[in-house]
Amino acid sequence: MDLPHSSSEQTLDPQDWESMRKLGHQMVDDLIDYWQGIRDEKIWKPIPEEVKAFLDQPLPEKGQSPEEVYQDFKKYIFPYNKGNVHPRFFAWIQGTGTPLGSFADLLASGMNPNTAIGEHSAMYVDRQVVNWCKELMNFPSEASGILVSGGSMANITALTVARNSFGEEKIRQRGLKAASSQLLIYCSVETHSCILKAAEIIGLGSEGVRKIQVNEQFQLDTTALRTQIQADLQAGFLPFCLVGTAGTVNTGAIDPMEELLEISKEFGLWFHVDGAYGALAKLDPIYADALRAMEEADSLAFDLHKWLYVPYEVGCTLIRDQKKHRDAFALTPNYLLQEKRGLSGGLDSISNYGFELSRGFKALKVWMSLKEHGREKYASMITQNNMQAAYLAELVRKSPQLELTAPVSMSITCFRMVVSGWEEAALRELNREILVSLQEEGIASPSSTILDGKYTLRVANVNQRTRMEDMDLLVREVIRLGKQKIASS
Numbered sequence: 001m002d003l004p005h006s007s008s009e010q011t012l013d014p015q016d017w018e019s020m021r022k023l024g025h026q027m028v029d030d031l032i033d034y035w036q037g038i039r040d041e042k043i044w045k046p047i048p049e050e051v052k053a054f055l056d057q058p059l060p061e062k063g064q065s066p067e068e069v070y071q072d073f074k075k076y077i078f079p080y081n082k083g084n085v086h087p088r089f090f091a092w093i094q095g096t097g098t099p100l101g102s103f104a105d106l107l108a109s110g111m112n113p114n115t116a117i118g119e120h121s122a123m124y125v126d127r128q129v130v131n132w133c134k135e136l137m138n139f140p141s142e143a144s145g146i147l148v149s150g151g152s153m154a155n156i157t158a159l160t161v162a163r164n165s166f167g168e169e170k171i172r173q174r175g176l177k178a179a180s181s182q183l184l185i186y187c188s189v190e191t192h193s194c195i196l197k198a199a200e201i202i203g204l205g206s207e208g209v210r211k212i213q214v215n216e217q218f219q220l221d222t223t224a225l226r227t228q229i230q231a232d233l234q235a236g237f238l239p240f241c242l243v244g245t246a247g248t249v250n251t252g253a254i255d256p257m258e259e260l261l262e263i264s265k266e267f268g269l270w271f272h273v274d275g276a277y278g279a280l281a282k283l284d285p286i287y288a289d290a291l292r293a294m295e296e297a298d299s300l301a302f303d304l305h306k307w308l309y310v311p312y313e314v315g316c317t318l319i320r321d322q323k324k325h326r327d328a329f330a331l332t333p334n335y336l337l338q339e340k341r342g343l344s345g346g347l348d349s350i351s352n353y354g355f356e357l358s359r360g361f362k363a364l365k366v367w368m369s370l371k372e373h374g375r376e377k378y379a380s381m382i383t384q385n386n387m388q389a390a391y392l393a394e395l396v397r398k399s400p401q402l403e404l405t406a407p408v409s410m411s412i413t414c415f416r417m418v419v420s421g422w423e424e425a426a427l428r429e430l431n432r433e434i435l436v437s438l439q440e441e442g443i444a445s446p447s448s449t450i451l452d453g454k455y456t457l458r459v460a461n462v463n464q465r466t467r468m469e470d471m472d473l474l475v476r477e478v479i480r481l482g483k484q485k486i487a488s489s
């Protein structure tokens with residue numbers, strides 16, 4: 001067999017490093033211009049058909065120059081961004097990112113370590129970030145944790161540990177057949193859908209989730225919770241986990257944490273807190289007390305791409321009992337042996353604490369961001385978002401055409417336009433039109449939800465670029481668009 005001569009061997013590295021350097025600098029320049037000028041840009045643009053067609057082509061057989069590929073990106077992809085980098089993006093609950101966080105991602109992918117196993121710097125940065133997360137959440141230093149892609153993964157990771165830790169059943173080995181009856185998770189009807197999905201995936205089925213009603217503040221009703229647990233015990237079911245939400249996705253409501261903690265102790269339940277959105281609001285003195293009992297949970301899930309404004313994607317699960325965490329996931333096949341020295345030495349593999357074996361260096365953007373700004377700056381940014389939500393609510397209260405549709409909690413403000421004498425269906429149509437026009441005219445991007453049967457505009461603010469003046473503009477534009485729709489109806 002003829003071995004290829006070194007001069008004919010190939011690589012994917014550039015043939016001309018200088019032109020790649022120039023292109024890289026151009027990309028950074030373009031990003032800086034983008035962020036600097038974003039306030040004056042439309043928040044969102046409809047994607048033209050020509051662009052959709054360009055993004056629906058067969059696999060390339062031959063390559064193009066990096067410069068040509070970048071031109072395609074600039075023409076077909078960059079202009080049609082989602083908009084969550086813009087100061088008036090308030091849809092769903094999606095963070096803004098920061099310049100240094102983005103550059104950290106570039107550095108992380110340039111280093112390209114698989115941050116699951118081995119003796120290398122990324123493993124220590126990851127450990128440092130998990131330790132900082134424990135400090136932020138006031139979890140004990142012996143607790144364990146793992147960075148994951150986001151809140152959904154953080155929740156399923158915690159619920160898997162909770163399930164595998166149930167009693168002496170050895171569910172990890174024997175599966176759910178080890179349990180003598182149906183295992184049950186309790187949460188409110190306002191709980192994020194990822195809890196239901198997680199229950200389905202970990203084998204409990206949707207019938208294993210008891211959704212408890214909420215009070216008029218959209219918080220879990222603890223009287224109904226007790227009644228349901230007692231009825232389930234009497235019927236021979238196995239309640240094992242209680243999920244409280246620290247900031248519901250719809251309205252930012254905080255479940256009564258203190259009481260939930262007590263109930264979990266009384267009935268011997270694993271207490272999990274979904275703080276994907278709101279756990280970090282504990283840094284705002286106004287919400288610190290309501291969230292204090294979260295610090296005593298068995299597990300806590302929260303997102304760093306929401307209220308730490310770190311670029312997508314990164315969330316965190318903290319588990320109070322390190323052994324239970326490790327026992328739920330650790331597995332060492334022959335090809336993943338750890339040694340005492342060398343590259344295969346070092347810290348306990350992160351794959352022993354979660355499902356993933358391939359993990360990027362997502363810790364770097366969190367590490368750089370926390371070092372750049374420090375806890376105090378984040379506390380004041382989160383407080384600022386909460387004040388902006390309260391300010392928006394005040395503007396709504398002062399406008400006779402508008403009404404609040406939920407109490408304002410943390411940084412979520414739900415409101416709608418109302419017209420006296422109009423039926424619910426007509427109001428739904430009016431507010432839907434307002435929402436879509438706000439987005440299509442590139443003004444602002446709230447999203448919507450339905451609360452107590454009312455179609456509602458929903459402004460969820462985890463945006464580090466928003467100013468009070470953006471709230472003034474939003475209200476002005478909602479009223480302008482609403483009046484326009486009413487006049488043409």
Ligand SMILES: Cc1ncc(COP(=O)(O)O)c(C=O)c1O
Nearest residue numbers: 093150151152192248249276277
């Ligand atoms: C309360 C809550 N839980 C879970 C999630 C899911 O988080 P992620 O989208 O990061 O998976 C969200 C997302 O908004 C949320 O608000």
